[in-house]
Every structure is written in structure tokens, then in C-alpha cells.
Amino acid sequence: NAGVTQTPKFQVLKTGQSMTLQCAQDMNHNSMYWYRQDPGMGLRLIYYSASEGTTDKGEVPNGYNVSRLNKREFSLRLESAAPSQTSVYFCASRMMTTGTGNTIYFGEGSWLTVV
Amino acid sequence: QKEVEQDPGPLSVPEGAIVSLNCTYSNSAFQYFMWYRQYSRKGPELLMYTYSSGNKEDGRFTAQVDKSSKYISLFIRDSQPSDSATYLCAMTVQGAQKLVFGQGTRLTINP
Numbered sequence: 341n342a343g344v345t346q347t348p349k350f351q352v353l354k355t356g357q358s359m360t361l362q363c364a365q366d367m368n369h370n371s372m373y374w375y376r377q378d379p380g381m382g383l384r385l386i387y388y389s390a391s392e393g394t395t396d397k398g399e400v401p402n403g404y405n406v407s408r409l410n411k412r413e414f415s416l417r418l419e420s421a422a423p424s425q426t427s428v429y430f431c432a433s434r435m436m437t438t439g440t441g442n443t444i445y446f447g448e449g450s451w452l453t454v455v
Numbered sequence: 456q457k458e459v460e461q462d463p464g465p466l467s468v469p470e471g472a473i474v475s476l477n478c479t480y481s482n483s484a485f486q487y488f489m490w491y492r493q494y495s496r497k498g499p500e501l502l503m504y505t506y507s508s509g510n511k512e513d514g515r516f517t518a519q520v521d522k523s524s525k526y527i528s529l530f531i532r533d534s535q536p537s538d539s540a541t542y543l544c545a546m547t548v549q550g551a552q553k554l555v556f557g558q559g560t561r562l563t564i565n566p
Contacts, residue, residue, distance in 0.1 A: 344498075371552060380463070380558075381558075382543070382556055382557065382558035382559055383499075383543070383556045383559075385553060388552055388553065390552050396552070398553070430498055430499070436550075436552075442487040442489075442504075442547055442549070442554075443489055443501050443504055444489075444501075444545070444554055445501070446491075446498035446499045446500070447498050448497060448498045449496070449497065449498050451496075
């Protein structure tokens with residue numbers, strides 16, 4: 341059972357370049373999320389999607405776009421990368437039912453460096 | 456003031472010690488409380504899940520929730536070097552799309 345799979349795992353970009361982080365989950369979860377994690381800042385929510393076809397901004401959406409392609413896939417796009425976007429990015433998914441359905445499951449992370 | 460406060464540490468203890476990790480929160484509506492463990496260069500993984508107040512035990516790990524004090528704890532008994540990781544607390548309300556995470560506490564267990 342793969343869970344949440346995100347690619348690529350490592351990427352180096354030049355300032356101004358664009359790229360897309362891909363994420364797929366095989367748990368039939370309704371909600372999907374993109375977080376960034378920086379030293380001393382904890383996890384910060386970039387965007388989330390409550391269901392296929394819907395997306396909403398989180399705490400730090402500027403400079404990012406997302407697409408919920410279908411129930412399984414949720415991609416994050418950097419249109420013009422900036423050094424401030426150097427970070428570790430985590431995709432996550434959640435069932436959104438009662439009880440343990442409130443828990444969130446994370447991918448392994450994507451390490452992005454913008455030079 | 457942050458909605459969830461967690462001491463980032465670092466916390467360093469000898470092997471075999473009892474470890475106590477804590478979070479405080481301000482939103483009395485939170486009902487679901489989680490602890491995640493994150494090893495270096497890995498994604499967070501769910502460690503413990505608790506609904507409302509009370510204790511929950513799983514092996515060497517015990518999660519406690521005190522809603523009256525808005526305080527949650529994770530205890531690790533007989534700590535092992537393999538417990539060295541960052542521990543994040545998280546909490547939410549039924550039906551809410553977003554979870555609120557603590558900053559994480561970096562824990563090192565010394566052999």
C-alpha cells in the first residue's frame with residue numbers, strides 16, 4: 341500500500357524557473373493538502389482541496405498554484421520560483437469522516453532548492 | 456499568540472528515561488488530538504490519536520488530553536535511541552478541513 345506518493349523527491353531550480361510537484365494517494369481520501377516545512381516555522385499550509393474540483397488557499401498561498409486533477413491527484417505548481425520558496429514540501433491526504441478519519445497522512449516530502 | 460504552542464526544544468535525554476512532550480492550545484472547540492513522529496528527512500507519521508479528554512496507551516506511548524487546562528501530553532516510557540525524532544502535536548474540530556499543528560519538539564535519546 342503506497343499511501344501518499346509525491347515526486348520529485350529532490351529538485352534544484354534557478355530563480356524564475358517553473359516546476360510542478362506531483363502528488364497521488366491511493367487511500368480513496370476526500371481531502372488533500374500541500375504543506376511547506378521550514379526550520380523554526382513548523383508545517384504551514386499552502387493550499388488544500390476538500391474534494392475533486394475544489395481548491396482553497398491556506399496560510400501561505402502566494403507564489404503557488406494547485407490543481408486537483410481527480411480524486412487521487414493533487415499537484416502544486418511554482419510558476420516563477422524564488423529563493424524564498426526553498427523548502428521541504430509535503431503532500432497529505434485525509435478521509436474526513438468521524439473518528440480516526442480526522443487523521444492526516446503525509447507523503448515522504450520533496451526537497452526543493454531555488455538558487 | 457499561536458493557536459497551538461509547542462516547545463521546539465531540542466530535548467536530549469538518556470536511554471531508558473521517561474520523556475514528556477507537551478502542547479497547549481487556545482481553542483476550546485478542538486476535539487481531536489494527534490501526535491505525529493517525524494524522522495530526519497522523512498514525512499510525519501501518525502503516532503497517537505485521541506478524541507476529547509482522557510488517556511490513551513499504545514505500548515510505550517501514552518497520550519493525555521486535559522481539555523479543562525487546554526493541555527495535551529505525550530509520554531514515552533523506557534525511551535530508546537530509535538525514538539529520536541521530531542514530535543508534532545496536531546488538533547482539529549469535527550468537520551474542519553484544516554488541522555492546526557504545533558511547531559514540533561526535536562527529541563534525542565542518548566545511548
